[in-house]
Amino acid sequence: MTADPVLAGLAAAAAAAVGGFAVPRVIAWLPEPEPQADPESAAGGDCEADAAVPPVAGQAASGDEPVAAVAPPMPPKVPYAELAARPRLGLWCAAVAAVSAAVLGTSRGWVGDLPVWVFLSVLGVALGYVDWRTRLLPSRLVQPSYGVVALLLLVAYAVEPDNGRLLGAAIGWVGLFAVFFALWFVYPRGLGYGDVRLSGLLGMALGWLGWQAVVVATYASFLLGGVIGGVLALLKVVDRRGYPFGPFMLVGVVLGVLAADGNLAFWS
Secondary structure, eight states, X not given: OOOOHHHHHHHHHXXXXXXXXXXXXXXXXSOOOOOOOOGGGSTTBSSOOOOOOOOEEEEOTTSSSEEEEOXXXXXXXXXXXHHHTSTTHHHHHHHHHHHHHHHHHHHHOSOTTHHHHHHHHHHHHHHHHHHHHHSBOOHHHHHHHHHHHHHHHHHHHHHSOXXXXXXXXXXXXXXXXXXXXXXXXXXXXXXXXXXXXHHHHHHHHHHHHOHHHHHHHHHXXXXXXXXXXXXXXXXTSSOTTOOOOHHHHHHHHHHHHHHHXXXXXXTO
């Protein structure tokens, strides 16, 4: 990675300004989801979490026959307004968005798709924070972002026409969405539909950079989710019955971009 302090500073400043000001306000604006038992209610969905826990063997109160004892229910969701009111949230969002944008901007350089990564840095802070605290990836944030990323990529195409990149974005969108949808369809309790929604958005941006970015980002997401998530569950930092996968997907995006640009030692 060849550092460009001017570019890194501009990207970081833009992401910090938008992230610090807008993210807490956007989170406070989000409507509360309706509690319901729904396939999307698994981790990363857009409804109240409904994490099923396998019954464990127990004894009946008045006999010796084993009965199914259900583990205590998941704690209630923290309201979005309460999340947004966390002290110094704006500063934290600004700092994390700035670091992400600086790293991605420096990796990409002065290219037409740079605004995409600055936008995803800000969006990623909002989604990562909400998902970590609620195990939800709000569709009110993810769905409109498809249009934003698509528009920014079209602008990048107008600046630097490349049919291969444009086709790669479309393939990445459909392909990564299909993979995550299949995983969710086979085992919906292991992956939330909110993660499926997010995968298409990230696949579109990563596909613009090529298959290397898509593969590395996807592999890194599951590796980090499995290893770090497992460790955090053992340490009781997260609930072993289900923890958010969205933040690991977002970290995977950063690694995918670095790999595509030849800035990861194991890939270059």
